[in-house]
Amino acid sequence: xxxxxxxxxxxxxxxxxLKTVQxxxxxxxxxxxxxxxxxxxxxxxxxxxxxxIHPREKDSRWEGVEMERFADEADVVIVGGGPAGLxxxxxxxxxxxxxxxxxxxxxxxxxxQIGAHTLSGACLEPSALDELFPDxxxxxxxxxxxxxxxxxxxxxxxxxxPVPILPGLPMVNHGNYIVRLGNFVRxxxxxxxxxxxxxxPGYAAAEVLFHEDGSVKGIATNDVGIAxxxxxxxxxxxxxxxxxxxxxxxxxxxxxxxxxxYKHFNLRENCEPQTYAIGLKEVWTIDEKKWRPGRVEHSVGxxxxxxxxxxxxxxxxxxxxxxxxxxxVVGLDYTNPYLSPFREFQRWKHHPSVAPTLEGGNRIAYGxxxxxxxxxQSIPKLTFPGxxxxxxxxxxxxxxxxxxxxxxxxxxxxxxxxxxxxxxxEDLESETIGIHVPEYSDVLKSSWVWKxxxxxxxxxxxxxxxxxxxxxxxxxxxxxxxxxGKEPWTLKHCGLDAHQLKPAKECTPIEYPxxxxxxxxxxxxxxxxxxxxHEGDQPPHLTLRDDxxxxxxxxxxxxxxxxxxxxAGVYEYVPVETGDGMRLQINAQNCVHCKTCxxxxxxxxxxxxxxxxxxxxxxxxx
Amino acid sequence: xSGRVLVGVKRVIDYAVKIRVKPDNSSVVTDGVKHSxxxxxxxxxxxxxxxxxxxxxxxxxxVSCGPQQAQExxxxxxxxxxxxxxxxxxxxKDYESMGPLQVSKIMAALAKKEDAQLVILxxxxxxxxxxxxxxxxxxxxxWPQGTFASEVALEGDKIKVVREIxxxxxxxxxxxxxxxxxxxxxNTPRYATLxxxxxxxxxxxxxxxxxxxxVDLTSRLEVLRVDEPPQREAGVKVETVEDLVxxxxxxxxx
Numbered sequence: 001x002x003x004x005x006x007x008x009x010x011x012x013x014x015x016x017x018l019k020t021v022q023x024x025x026x027x028x029x030x031x032x033x034x035x036x037x038x039x040x041x042x043x044x045x046x047x048x049x050x051x052x053i054h055p056r057e058k059d060s061r062w063e064g065v066e067m068e069r070f071a072d073e074a075d076v077v078i079v080g081g082g083p084a085g086l087x088x089x090x091x092x093x094x095x096x097x098x099x100x101x102x103x104x105x106x107x108x109x110x111x112x113q114i115g116a117h118t119l120s121g122a123c124l125e126p127s128a129l130d131e132l133f134p135d136x137x138x139x140x141x142x143x144x145x146x147x148x149x150x151x152x153x154x155x156x157x158x159x160x161x162p163v164p165i166l167p168g169l170p171m172v173n174h175g176n177y178i179v180r181l182g183n184f185v186r187x188x189x190x191x192x193x194x195x196x197x198x199x200x201p202g203y204a205a206a207e208v209l210f211h212e213d214g215s216v217k218g219i220a221t222n223d224v225g226i227a228x229x230x231x232x233x234x235x236x237x238x239x240x241x242x243x244x245x246x247x248x249x250x251x252x253x254x255x256x257x258x259x260x261x262y263k264h265f266n267l268r269e270n271c272e273p274q275t276y277a278i279g280l281k282e283v284w285t286i287d288e289k290k291w292r293p294g295r296v297e298h299s300v301g302x303x304x305x306x307x308x309x310x311x312x313x314x315x316x317x318x319x320x321x322x323x324x325x326x327x328x329v330v331g332l333d334y335t336n337p338y339l340s341p342f343r344e345f346q347r348w349k350h351h352p353s354v355a356p357t358l359e360g361g362n363r364i365a366y367g368x369x370x371x372x373x374x375x376x377q378s379i380p381k382l383t384f385p386g387x388x389x390x391x392x393x394x395x396x397x398x399x400x401x402x403x404x405x406x407x408x409x410x411x412x413x414x415x416x417x418x419x420x421x422x423x424x425x426e427d428l429e430s431e432t433i434g435i436h437v438p439e440y441s442d443v444l445k446s447s448w449v450w451k452x453x454x455x456x457x458x459x460x461x462x463x464x465x466x467x468x469x470x471x472x473x474x475x476x477x478x479x480x481x482x483x484x485g486k487e488p489w490t491l492k493h494c495g496l497d498a499h500q501l502k503p504a505k506e507c508t509p510i511e512y513p514x515x516x517x518x519x520x521x522x523x524x525x526x527x528x529x530x531x532x533x534h535e536g537d538q539p540p541h542l543t544l545r546d547d548x549x550x551x552x553x554x555x556x557x558x559x560x561x562x563x564x565x566x567x568a569g570v571y572e573y574v575p576v577e578t579g580d581g582m583r584l585q586i587n588a589q590n591c592v593h594c595k596t597c598x599x600x601x602x603x604x605x606x607x608x609x610x611x612x613x614x615x616x617x618x619x620x621x622x
Numbered sequence: 623x624s625g626r627v628l629v630g631v632k633r634v635i636d637y638a639v640k641i642r643v644k645p646d647n648s649s650v651v652t653d654g655v656k657h658s659x660x661x662x663x664x665x666x667x668x669x670x671x672x673x674x675x676x677x678x679x680x681x682x683x684x685v686s687c688g689p690q691q692a693q694e695x696x697x698x699x700x701x702x703x704x705x706x707x708x709x710x711x712x713x714x715k716d717y718e719s720m721g722p723l724q725v726s727k728i729m730a731a732l733a734k735k736e737d738a739q740l741v742i743l744x745x746x747x748x749x750x751x752x753x754x755x756x757x758x759x760x761x762x763x764x765w766p767q768g769t770f771a772s773e774v775a776l777e778g779d780k781i782k783v784v785r786e787i788x789x790x791x792x793x794x795x796x797x798x799x800x801x802x803x804x805x806x807x808x809n810t811p812r813y814a815t816l817x818x819x820x821x822x823x824x825x826x827x828x829x830x831x832x833x834x835x836x837v838d839l840t841s842r843l844e845v846l847r848v849d850e851p852p853q854r855e856a857g858v859k860v861e862t863v864e865d866l867v868x869x870x871x872x873x874x875x876x
Binding site for chain 1: 812813
């Protein structure tokens with residue numbers, strides 16, 4: 001063990017992670033012959049049938065099928081109906097009305113209704129909302145629960161150590177509201193429709209379109225009617241093309257189109273890779289006697305060890321019936337492939353400081369979503385000819401505050417304010433057909449969003465030291481609370497989350513308690529509560545670049561971590577029907593669109609693409 | 623013959639959503655819950671649109687009874703190919719107590735008003751599973767009915783309907799005008815694609831109230847209580863036949 005100097009131990013971990021990746025690629029044959037359990041006596045069965053991996057141009061079943069697409073023109077097309085996308089749409093229409101200009105704004109959203117794929121804690125800071133709608137109260141925005149009590153604790157297996165929340169610390173919540181973000185997003189959608197935004201829920205943006213000069217032309221929605229084996233059905237229909245002068249991408253954390261745009265326009269060459277966490281959430285109705293509306297509880301510590309970033313939240317809502325929103329966040333840079341974020345969440349609920357609140361209560365909702373933790377260091381280049389990125393997609397979350405909605409909304413509003421003059425200009429001189437709006441990036445960097453993110457930039461990376469969580473808390477105390485984030489250095493993250501996993505043989509399996517069916521539950525009944533569903537007869541949207549990698553590498557080296565980190569039970573390793581060995585079974589219908597697999601797959605072999613629009617979870621006020 | 627077909631579409635809670643009973647046991651929670659068109663109504667719309675594409679009928683009119691959100695369901699039907707829509711506005715307490723009797727009265731009145739040749743409905747709705755509206759509508763109009771249709775063929779002024787019944791398939795020939803209710807295997811509904819949704823915004827949806835049709839919405843039923851189904855108990859495995867008989871005797875079943 002090396003003596004702990006903060007930088008040397010961090011560098012040591014990074015080098016070790018790199019070495020692990022190298023040795024794996026050097027000798028895959030070793031594992032196939034030595035580990036009989038993981039080698040198949042039959043060749044790898046075909047798993048992926050999606051056309052992004054098996055192009056239709058080369059597929060004989062698609063010969064003669066009409067592939068022409070209907071196209072329509074708008075001034076601005078927004079991908080994603082979350083807080084950022086809707087704020088951008090609303091602001092554009094507000095400006096259009098103010099200046100009496102015509103503006104066609106179209107918004108596409110993959111969920112069947114606005115808010116159905118929205119999941120967050122959430123404690124909303126109303127700063128951006130005050131700017132967007134100063135009269136939000138009169139308009140009936142569902143901010144019904146002002147925060148009245150704020151509690152922060154460090155948990156041990158049996159006890160709770162309260163931590164005083166001194167004013168000035170990032171987790172002070174005075175003036176904020178506990179909201180059901182899905183309901184808030186639904187309200188934003190209604191405001192947007194009233195202003196004349198064309199909102200199309202149930203249609204996913206599946207493809208980015210380009211002009212000949214390389215600028216973004218718009219998007220195409222998903223095709224429908226493709227069978228599970230990749231062939232066209234009778235009801236096959238092409239998606240539609242929506243062309244725009246500027247396309248705004250607000251897909252949320254780890255968007256699939258954004259992933260393509262990063263590669264295409266090389267937007268990430270001067271920033272660190274994004275780091276993520278997974279957030280799992282449940283909503284419970286509880287016994288009225290235990291209900292304390294306006295109470296905000298956060299904890300760190302148990303059941304995670306000090307080197308695994310994460311913690312819990314429990315918020316008491318005030319919306320009529322005694323409701324609590326609770327959940328657990330686990331940083332996706334965890335190293336033990338045996339860790340299951342879902343089971344850590346279920347285990348945490350049994351803690352003596354949490355279980356009494358839930359006793360006698362009823363669980364009514366469940367869901368999960370990845371969230372960004374990279375902060376300022378991981379923000380890519382935000383604009384490119386024909387488009388720009390807003391919201392959690394590039395990632396403006398304030399990690400210690402665990403709030404990203406206000407910054408996402410503000411980024412959407414700033415995007416609208418910089419796009420508007422350009423798309424309504426009478427004689428705009430643009431180098432490319434798709435308009436480039438670099439002003440958005442400049443305006444964002446001089447706004448309160450950047451100031452806020454800059455002040456907290458070192459808190460998350462400060463966690464990577466020998467003392468783990470406690471080192472991070474000490475760092476926060478000194479450099480944020482006292483010095484307000486003004487230290488001249490910027491700490492780095494540790495590289496891709498996917499590369500942080502250690503091989504299974506170097507780690508100990510974790511013994512999780514069985515769910516008791518009253519406070520903790522099993523995975524499948526939880527997934528049923530998310531209301532998720534997809535058309536069964538379509539190619540799985542969790543595509544693998546190489547169908548043989550899961551068994552040959554993920555299972556062989558890391559014991560198949562995807563069967564543990566997926567909060568919806570999509571990935572299962574099952575024995576093959578004939579002969580020895582295992583195969584990966586993908587239950588695509590369970591997917592809740594959290595994006596964790598695309599982020600954490602140690603082989604980066606899983607590529608999440610969008611399924612037929614309308615599919616996915618049916619969250620109601622999550 | 624007018625060549626006009628009336629199709630009834632109902633907005634129901636999506637089939638994949640977990641249903642929750644309200645704390646006061648009065649009904650189920652619908653606020654904010656994902657809704658969609660009843661799957662059998664989708665099949666009905668598809669059949670009507672198919673008949674129009676074969677040029678056997680001239681116009682498809684989609685009808686829905688309910689609150690403001692019913693318009694979304696009508697728009698989906700319009701996007702699938704219906705020509706125009708009729709929204710019969712029923713909200714609040716009236717909507718909560720509305721059942722097959724009230725809807726069939728409305729459909730019958732509309733069928734007469736619109737001089738419809740055919741009324742196609744889904745065989746049942748997935749929220750109440752009543753399977754009554756089609757039959758009641760036919761009775762009120764004194765029209766023949768072809769229910770549980772898995773095949774529909776127009777032959778001049780008669781219709782041949784293949785019905786799915788318990789024993790197998792029954793083929794009947796009925797006169798027009800008639801009421802048909804769609805079963806699962808009648809067809810595979812097409813998707814409502816985005817260009818069609820955009821075009822559907824230009825199609826007309828007429829608004830009217832049940833009073834305009836002379837329909838009285840009073841319900842003959844009163845819902846006393848709604849409860850979740852009882853939790854399934856775990857099964858018990860026994861080793862021998864004697865154990866099985868013993869356990870059945872203990873439970874008082876033998």
